Amino acid sequence: MFLQTKDTQDLVKILDIQELIDPNNDIVHAQDQEGEEEQEPDIFKKENLTFPSGEILPRCWLDANYRKAQVS
Template sequence: MFLQIKDSGDLIKILDLQELIDPNNHIVHAQEQEGEEEQEPDSFKKENLVFPSGESLPRCWWDADYRDAKN
């Protein structure tokens, strides 16, 4: 799965989907998509990521208390 870094617009390839959807993890490990060569894995804060369309990540992926929140 590919996500986008909010500030730069760079694409990253998520390495572990379970890590992404676990609301107790605040970072994910991914590879930046630069050029033709594979990049080394790096860690990224979920709060800095969006879908390539610009849509935010679902709250249940980053907030462990999303069921208790009163909105």
């Protein structure tokens, strides 16, 4: 799966989807899709990533207590 960084608009390839959808992780391991050669894996904060369309990540991927916040 590819996501995009908010600041530079660079594409990154997510290496572990489970890490991405787990709301208890605030980081993901991904590879920057820059140039022709495979880049080394790096750490990215999920709050700094969006879908390539510009849509933000689902709240349930970012906040483990998202259901409690909706009730209040």
